[in-house]
Amino acid sequence: MDLNKKKIVLTGASSGIGKEILKQLQQYDVKIIAVGRNISKIPEVEDKIIPFACDVSKKEEVDKLFDFALETLGGIDIFIANAGFAFCESIEEADWGHIEQIFSTNVFSPIYSVEKMRALNKAKKYSVIITCSAVSEMPLPGYSLYCSTKYAINGFGRVYEHEARDNEIISLVYPIATKTNFFKNAADKAPIPWPMQEADKVASSVIKGIKNEKRYIYPSKYFAISRIFTRVFPFITTIYVKIQKNKFDKWLQYKKSIL
Template sequence: MKINNSHSIITGAASGIGRAFLYELCSYKNLTILVADIDETSLQATLRALPENSHRWVPFTGDLSQKEQIDALFEKAKNELGTVDFMVANAGFAYYESFKYEDWGRMQKIFDLNVLSPLYSLQKMKTLNGPKPHYTLITSSAMAKLAIPGYALYGAGKAALDRFLDAYRFESHDSGKVGMIYPIATRTNFFQEAVADSAQKPVVPWPSQTPEQVAKAMIQGIVHEKRHIYPSLFHQVTRFPQQLYEWLLYPYQAFYARELKKWESRFQNRR
């Protein structure tokens, strides 16, 4: 996919990986970018700090854990951009804690933003673009592949995204493509914000990388429309046994992909 002269949506754009990604986009030409974040002050400060270029930045402030806010985001995209060549569904957060409480709302909050929001956005991208080719990149985590104590709910959500993509690749037959990036711990304020008390310091997993490294990998993933993106070579190499197991199971998944097509065909013939 060509990035020059494209239309895009970036969520979680005011800090961390999202902010670094905006800086990477500044080296391209004539972009129209709908930038979204929950913090209007941080979003405006980020846009003011970007170098002058030929881009058109369209800000959107909203809580993307809410369906209505995602609908509003895509309504604005329709009015301001028309169609969207690529979207980076990057908004998300973590808890660092022991899971020993009864709080439905707290659990729902993290799954609404980290899981349901990008999946619903993927559907909205298909509706907005129709047959026009497009690409959706979802920010997952290395914790989707390896759970780390203290980040149980965060890892569970990222693993849910990973399993979704593993099945969805067999189901999707439209013009839209989807990819997922799996950063290791990134040196931003992300982990500090995972604790309830700002005076406490969370345990940050080793190894780590800069948000700029992740942003560069995201660019390459978009250009080549990759399904899986691993910004850390260390992570990619160390998970080879796991990846080999996944490859061995591919025929099993392919069999059930054919069964799904047969089932859908029978259902359509009955209508």
């Protein structure tokens, strides 16, 4: 897909991977609605970037985003559903609102956006890119709710591929741990899995994937290869998860020590 002249919506554009995607998209002749809860860090660039404040965890605000895009751009060719967050925690009590909060942002919002894009574009060619995660296929102790949201998105995307029409390109992106404030925001001194990659590498992989109309985008060659090996040799996953669990257990001890 040629990016030039395309009308794009990018969520989670104020930080991390989204910020890097926004930066790299500017080299093309595009118009972008850059979405974030706090848009103070999103640059407004005439005829290119339009910041838009939106809480994508709320249906009404996603509806307003689409209405704004139609009014401002006249349509949406590419929707990049990048917004998402994690909790690093030990689940100790039942909290429906806590679960709903993360699922509304990480699962309901991107799936609803896919439905909105289909209804909007009918037979017109379009693309939706959803930031999934390597943890959609690899357990990460301490991040059970976050992992479950990514398992859900992975399942949706892999089934929807077989339901997609000829004019629809639904792509999933599988970053490994990325050097952003993601884990810092998950919890104080949250355990960080290995390996890690730079956000600009993820962004460049996303843009390349869009241009090549890839259904599955793997920014890390390590993960692309390891996911095959772990199916043949499942004990590799067992060893990896045990290492991450040890990190999580030490973090829990740290948390108790400062209480």
